[in-house]
Amino acid sequence: MAIETSSKEPINAIERLRAHRNADDVAKSKRVQHVLNAYLPLPRDEELQDRLNDLIEHCAMALEQVSEGRARGRLLEGRALCLIGQSGTGKTTVLHKALARVKAFEGYQDPTSDSLLISIVAPSPGVSKQVAMQLLRALGYTTERVLQENVAWDLVRRQIALRGVRFVHIDELQHIHQVPNPIEIQKVRDTLKALMQNSVWPVSLILSGTPEIAPFLQADTQIRRRCTIVKFDSLSMPRDIAIVRTIVAQFCQRGGLDHDGLIRDLRSKEDKATDEFVRRLAHASIDEIGIVIEMVQDAITIAIRAGDDKLTGGHFASAYQRRTGCDAMRNVFLAFEWETIDVRSALYPENALKEEDRSRRRTVKNGGTY
Known part of the structure; x- marks a missing residue:
């Protein structure tokens, strides 16, 4: 059976959604938009911006000295800025505000731009190949071929250099550490480290996620020594x-x-x-x-x-x-x-109480005390 389609021009979705509103509703809606669009800078924003500026300055010094043939030691490597905070701390919003202030990063969420930065959200599950495919999409590289993992990462390195990208942002990095396979986690860790250590085209990383990313960073001395950490702490009363x-x-x-x-x-x-x-x-x-x-x-x-x-x-x-x-x-x-x-x-508070009761029963059954 053929599917029938309408020949009528589609009505603008905004007009349809707002057709029922009167002038008073429209005025209230504008006030609400004014509130929802507001951004309130806090002291932590300044700290993050300072650390981001340090990362950018490191890259600028390295490029300058490489061009003059006198780069040595740490300037030959990329660095990493890691933003850590619980879900709900607002870290993603604050970080994207900070990234948007950097002129060299303009258009970083557009795969067709000439931005020095690309940004992805770590896939879940964050296995090595999936991370590589996400980066390729952010670089504007698309293919219908089924790529092997090593081929995908080789393409990432090539496309980063071809696009002139110097910074890679990975949000929700905890997705990678949640993979129940330590070999997969180590592969991602080694590949990110290789991006920073690339002698031809070193890349600096901006990593963000919940405190679960700490083991991912701490398990490798070479990654840890290249990291600057910014923590967004939860509120504490009466301090805050x-x-x-x-x-x-x-x-x-x-x-x-x-x-x-x-x-x-x-x-x-x-x-x-x-x-x-x-x-x-x-x-x-x-x-x-x-x-x-x-x-x-x-x-x-x-x-x-x-x-x-x-x-x-x-x-x-x-x-x-x-x-x-x-x-x-x-x-x-x-x-x-x-x-x-x-x-x-x-x-559903009753579910929490049932789970607490089950936890007590398991503790007693296993010979513990409560």
Whole structure:
């Protein structure tokens, strides 16, 4: 049976999605966009940018001295910058902001550009051949042939030189270390090391991922000594109360909302009422800055769409409920004993309790104590 197709011109998707909205909805949507598009620089951004600039300067010095025939020692090798942080710290967003500020990296996500950088997300599972194929796609090299692993990596090295690429960024590097085959992990490790050690065309690496990448880096002395590490730590209270306050205040200003009931004075160090709200927000966000920002944006979105002019704890309670599906008893912004709530299992807390019980039974069965 033949498939019938319409001869009508397709209607613009944006127009179709927005056809039902009135002028008030459009105005609110613009305010929400203003909040969602906002970027708040934090002190850690500057540290990352400095380390990235150091990496770029090392490459520039090496190229300069190679051209003059006087490069020696470490300048003949690529280096590595490693950004490590838990999921939700915002490391990917911050890193891409930093990369976008480098003129030589313009167009790095476009395979047809002349950028000195290419960027990929490590495949999962991150076996050696799959990593090579991802890099080839980022380099704009496509083929329908089934390539052997060694052929794929040889093409990567050739294409990097042909394209003039000097930097390779691999995000979610933990995918590689999650492969249940130490031989595969070592092959990736050796190949990345070879890219940095290539005497004809050394490449510098920018690696990012969760703390699971630490064993990948630490298992090889030659990789480790070429690395500069930047860590994005999780929030810690009361140390980071001021940071969370600033995030709330800045995004409220962006959305045109009053937040006086939540945070009355950013300069105050003894405001216990607002400190409790900040602690609840941090706990609800698993103590990760990136999730704090998302939670604040979600709460502001709810307030704007409701037509409210003041951000309240109720908006955060709604945002948390929508994100987790929890009931009021387990809502961090409503519960009395909020600190005891396991936010990682907020969707189905009973499953977490069952797993805890099973863990206890296994411990006792194996002769342990609980």
